[in-house]
Structure formats: structure tokens, C-alpha cells
Amino acid sequence: MNFKRLCADFPIFGTKSVPKELVYLDSAATSQKPQAVIDALTAFYTHDNATVHRVVHDLGEQVTTKYEAVRQKVAQFIGAAHADEIVFTSGTTAGINMAAESWARANLQKGDEILITQAEHHANFLPWQRLAQQTGVTVRTITIHPERFVLGCTNPEHQQYDDGSYNYTEQADATEVVCAQAQCDYFDSLITPNTKLVAVSMYSNVLGNIWDEDYTLLKQLIERAHAQGAKVLLDVAQVIGHQPFNVQEFPADFVVFSAHKALGPTGLGVLYINRAVHNELVPYHVGGGMVYSVGATQSSWQKMPHMLEAGTPSIAAVIGFGAALDYMNETFDFELMAKHRASLCSALIGGLQQIDGVTILGNIKRLMRGGHIVQFSVAHHHAHDVASYLSMHGIAVRAGHHCAQPLMEVLGVEASVRVSIHAYNNVEDIERLLEVLRAAVRNE
Amino acid sequence: MNSLYQEHLLDHYRNSPYRGTVADADFVGDDHNPSCGDRVSLSGIITSDGIVATVRFIAHGCVLSQAAVSLLIELVQGKSVHEVLSYTSETMVSLVGIRLGPTRLKCALLCLQVLQDGVRGHLQHNQHQNKVVKD
Numbered sequence: 001m002n003f004k005r006l007c008a009d010f011p012i013f014g015t016k017s018v019p020k021e022l023v024y025l026d027s028a029a030t031s032q033k034p035q036a037v038i039d040a041l042t043a044f045y046t047h048d049n050a051t052v053h054r055v056v057h058d059l060g061e062q063v064t065t066k067y068e069a070v071r072q073k074v075a076q077f078i079g080a081a082h083a084d085e086i087v088f089t090s091g092t093t094a095g096i097n098m099a100a101e102s103w104a105r106a107n108l109q110k111g112d113e114i115l116i117t118q119a120e121h122h123a124n125f126l127p128w129q130r131l132a133q134q135t136g137v138t139v140r141t142i143t144i145h146p147e148r149f150v151l152g153c154t155n156p157e158h159q160q161y162d163d164g165s166y167n168y169t170e171q172a173d174a175t176e177v178v179c180a181q182a183q184c185d186y187f188d189s190l191i192t193p194n195t196k197l198v199a200v201s202m203y204s205n206v207l208g209n210i211w212d213e214d215y216t217l218l219k220q221l222i223e224r225a226h227a228q229g230a231k232v233l234l235d236v237a238q239v240i241g242h243q244p245f246n247v248q249e250f251p252a253d254f255v256v257f258s259a260h261k262a263l264g265p266t267g268l269g270v271l272y273i274n275r276a277v278h279n280e281l282v283p284y285h286v287g288g289g290m291v292y293s294v295g296a297t298q299s300s301w302q303k304m305p306h307m308l309e310a311g312t313p314s315i316a317a318v319i320g321f322g323a324a325l326d327y328m329n330e331t332f333d334f335e336l337m338a339k340h341r342a343s344l345c346s347a348l349i350g351g352l353q354q355i356d357g358v359t360i361l362g363n364i365k366r367l368m369r370g371g372h373i374v375q376f377s378v379a380h381h382h383a384h385d386v387a388s389y390l391s392m393h394g395i396a397v398r399a400g401h402h403c404a405q406p407l408m409e410v411l412g413v414e415a416s417v418r419v420s421i422h423a424y425n426n427v428e429d430i431e432r433l434l435e436v437l438r439a440a441v442r443n444e
Numbered sequence: 445m446n447s448l449y450q451e452h453l454l455d456h457y458r459n460s461p462y463r464g465t466v467a468d469a470d471f472v473g474d475d476h477n478p479s480c481g482d483r484v485s486l487s488g489i490i491t492s493d494g495i496v497a498t499v500r501f502i503a504h505g506c507v508l509s510q511a512a513v514s515l516l517i518e519l520v521q522g523k524s525v526h527e528v529l530s531y532t533s534e535t536m537v538s539l540v541g542i543r544l545g546p547t548r549l550k551c552a553l554l555c556l557q558v559l560q561d562g563v564r565g566h567l568q569h570n571q572h573q574n575k576v577v578k579d
């Protein structure tokens with residue numbers, strides 16, 4: 001995998017002979033698309049355009065076959081046992097809302113508890129808040145340590161060093177200590193007999209990995225939730241396309257992500273629902289495509305996944321995402337990508353630490369080992385001004401609250417700047433960002 | 445950030461003569477943009493014949509939001525409340541003098557919303573008072 005040559009696969013960066021002046025560091029918002037995905041979209045509309053499922057003409061039958069083949073590809077990509085566990089949605093937000101309405105609302109009652117974290121994106125916060133307001137379920141949160149930027153364990157006496165030893169009395173550098181056992185104990189205290197759903201993100205769109213290095217804590221949380229009879233929803237929107245993910249390794253009942261953050265077209269996402277949950281689901285939207293038969297007063301529904309895919313789906317986007325999956329399967333080496341990210345993150349964080357007034361929000365040690373999201377603020381310069389200045393120099397970053405207002409409140413920050421890296425970024429992008437940022441702070 | 449914003453914007457941001465509060469104000473207003481933390485508070489005097497006489501502001505947030513409020517106050521002092529209520533987003537875009545996308549436009553519009561809400565509130569209060577007196 002040659003990271004410098006990989007850029008050439010993405011036409012938005014121009015060509016070697018005519019490069020474009022775009023330093024794109026906002027992939028956590030949406031990723032850029034390889035030519036193969038763009039070609040797949042064009043080819044679909046040029047040669048294959050027809051609707052799916054309810055057609056008898058050859059064109060429609062062929063498209064239906066291609067559409068369902070992508071469903072199978074998605075299943076394989078995330079290790080799902082069955083293709084009918086893959087529901088196409090319009091994105092992560094739609095997927096979580098679908099889980100809330102088609103499972104949680106039908107199966108939870110007043111007094112039941114939903115456990116989330118303080119670091120959730122609004123998409124994995126608001127559906128549960130609304131459900132709580134409307135049905136009387138209770139939402140509880142796993143806290144985030146405002147200085148360590150990891151979940152749980154706000155007890156300063158419980159500290160585990162990197163060599164595995166514990167010291168229950170000595171204060172250590174808050175940014176370097178992970179409190180593994182105490183975090184497990186803390187999670188246990190939050191899962192009660194009333195807990196019916198644990199809905200958490202695997203990788204924060206603000207802080208990156210808020211679990212532990214190899215996600216042992218997350219696996220343990222899933223196990224503990226299941227032992228209590230609770231279901232688990234896992235938001236992997238910032239994981240797919242960056243690192244390998246297998247739902248057999250993280251056996252959540254619901255998994256959500258967006259195709260457009262994984263090199264696919266916008267307007268498409270995936271909601272994985274384990275087959276064991278299928279008989280607990282009710283339709284989300286009703287109408288064409290999801291119905292088996294319609295009577296004057298009663299109707300019956302298609303089986304999964306079509307029961308949750310009402311209306312004409314985003315067919316072109318699904319076909320395009322198939323091309324994205326092919327591209328990732330053929331091109332991406334996740335181990336090399338982790339090392340690539342580590343080198344870019346190290347360069348970025350090292351450079352940021354040299355600039356007066358810059359504060360990095362995140363577990364620096366963990367980020368430098370291979371994170372792809374780095375958050376920072378600049379003293380005396382509002383995040384919007386910093387981002388606008390960078391934009392003036394062809395650098396795209398995100399600024400604001402990042403759809404995580406509860407988290408920003410915990411961190412005591414109103415707005416920050418986010419740099420997010422993907423495989424098509426190189427050290428030159430990082431160096432350019434640092435150069436321009438230094439100039440901004442020097443007041444040029 | 446000197447090269448990001450034109451000189452007049454930076455001057456209003458750094459040296460605005462309109463920072464502060466007005467004692468015995470006829471109207472006050474306050475609002476913030478939760479997506480970025482920009483906050484604007486205004487207080488002002490309106491004469492008996494409906495002229496905006498004095499306005500002062502307290503604000504924090506990005507350069508654009510603070511410069512915009514200073515520019516707006518410079519514009520409105522001496523104008524009638526009806527003219528002030530006729531201002532639109534185009535007024536603010538013209539005042540700040542730079543191209544604004546939808547996100548940054550919100551930074552520039554916050555002060556206009558606060559001012560117009562405050563002035564409108566004062567007008568409605570006066571109309572109510574007049575009605576009470578009449579009755």
C-alpha cells in the first residue's frame with residue numbers, strides 16, 4: 001500500500017501533473033471518494049438505472065441482483081453471519097433512530113434503563129433522550145474523565161501504570177494512566193437489572209478512542225450487558241474504513257455506520273441487527289417495499305431486512321458503496337494504515353505542542369499510537385476564526401461543537417478545531433497545516 | 445488573523461468604542477449561538493420619537509461575531525426603530541464586507557437578531573402601555 005500513490009485514486013486531489021491545492025483534514029465529517037466509486041455511480045445511471053425488488057423487467061432484475069450483492073459484501077466486510085442482518089439506511093443518524101423506534105420503543109417500558117456515554121454524538125444521544133421524555137425510560141451515562149479523556153474511573157486513587165502495576169495512592173500523570181480494573185468496576189455499577197440497552201460509540205468523533213488500547217473494556221462491557229439481559233448498540237461510524245471491525249469480535253445486537261465516511265456516497269448508511277433480535281422488531285417507516293400484503297384494516301410485513309427498508313432505496317448509493325468496499329478490500333492494509341496514522345498523528349501532535357496557546361483535547365499518548373482524530377483549541381483565537389484562516393489557505397478542518405454538546409460541556413470547551421486523517425493524507429498535509437497555524441497564531 | 449479579515453473588521457473587533465452597557469436602558473437583549481459559543485448582549489436608549497440613540501454591547505466569541513455587532517451599532521445609532529427592524533441578513537453581509545458561507549453567516553447575524561428582538565420588545569411594551577393609558 002503506497003500512501004503517496006493512493007492520493008492519485010481520489011480525483012478531488014487533482015492529478016500528479018495538475019495537483020489541486022486541497023489539504024483535506026475533515027474525513028471524520030465525510031471521506032473523499034476514489035474514482036472507482038464515482039465511476040460506479042456514473043455507470044449505474046448511464047447503463048443500469050432501474051428500481052429494485054418490485055420489477056419483472058431484465059434491467060430491474062439485474063439491478064436487484066447487484067443491489068443484494070452489495071448487501072452480502074457489507075455483511076462480509078463487518079463479519080455479519082447473514083446478509084439479512086444488514087439494513088440499508090440513510091446514515092448513522094437514521095440507523096440509530098431506526099433502532100430506537102423499531103426496537104427500543106416497542107420493547108422498553110417505563111423504568112427501564114438505557115446506558116450511553118457522555119462522549120456520544122447527538123445521533124446517539126437525542127433518540128434516547130426523546131424516548132425517555134416520551135416513555136419514561138431512564139438514560140444513564142458513563143462519564144468521561146475530563147483530563148484523561150477516557151471513560152470511567154474518575155477516582156484519582158485507582159491508577160494503573162503502563163507496566164500493569166497498580167498504585168492506589170500515588171498521583172500520576174493524568175494523561176498517561178488508564179484505569180482498567182476500576183473502569184470495569186465502574187461499568188458494572190452502572191449496569192443494573194433495569195438496564196435494557198447499552199448504546200455506545202466505539203470511537204469518539206471528538207476524542208478518538210475513549211476505551212482502552214485494544215478495546216478490551218468495550219468487549220467486557222458488551223459481555224456484562226448481555227449477562228444482564230441487555231441489548232447493545234455500537235456506533236462504529238468513525239471505525240469503518242479506518243481499522244478492521246468484526247461484529248463477531250464485538251457481538252453487539254445493533255451496529256451503525258455511514259457509507260459516506262467509508263469512501264462511499266452520501267445518503268447511505270448501514271444498520272446491522274443480529275438475527276436473534278429480528279422477531280422483536282416492528283416496522284419503522286411503512287409503505288411500499290416493506291409490506292407483504294395490504295388489507296383494508298390490517299397488513300403484514302416483509303421479513304428482514306426488507307421490513308425496515310420502506311420506499312425506493314438509495315440504489316445508486318448502494319451500488320457506489322459496493323465499489324467502495326471493493327476498493328478497500330483490494331487496496332487497504334489496516335495494519336499499515338495504523339502505522340501511517342501514527343506517524344501523521346505524531347507529527348501533528350508534536351507540532352501542535354510547539355505552538356504557544358494550543359491545547360490538545362484527547363489522550364495524547366493514545367493518539368500518537370494511531371488515532372485519526374485530533375482535537376485542539378487555540379488561546380485567544382476562536383475555533384471558527386482558526387478554521388476560516390486555515391480554509392483561506394486551502395486547508396479543510398472542522399470547528400464547533402462537533403455534534404457533541406454534552407461532551408463539550410464536560411470538557412469545558414464551547415468550540416474546538418478538529419483535524420481528522422485518512423489514508424489519502426500525507427505528512428505534507430500535516431506540515432502545511434502546522435505552517436499555516438503557526439502564522440495564524442503569530443497574527444499574520 | 446490579520447489577513448483573514450479586512451482591516452475595518454479587525455479594528456471594530458479590537459477597538460470598538462461601543463463596548464459596555466447602558467444605564468437605565470430602554471431595551472436589553474441577549475442571545476448566544478450554542479454551536480460555537482458566540483454570545484452578544486445589547487442595551488440601548490430609544491428616544492420618545494422612536495430613534496435609537498445609544499447602544500452598547502458585551503460580546504465574546506469569534507472575531508466576526510464581535511466585529512459585526514460593533515458595525516451594526518455604528519449603523520443604527522440615530523436611525524428610527526422601524527428602519528432598524530427593516531434590516532435583513534443582506535444588511536449584515538454588506539456591513540461586514542466579506543463573503544460568508546451559511547455557517548459563518550450565523551456568526552454575523554446573531555447581533556441583528558438580538559437588536560431587533562430587543563427593539564421589537566420595546567415597541568410592544570410601549571404599545572401596551574399606550575393602550576393601558578387609553579383604557
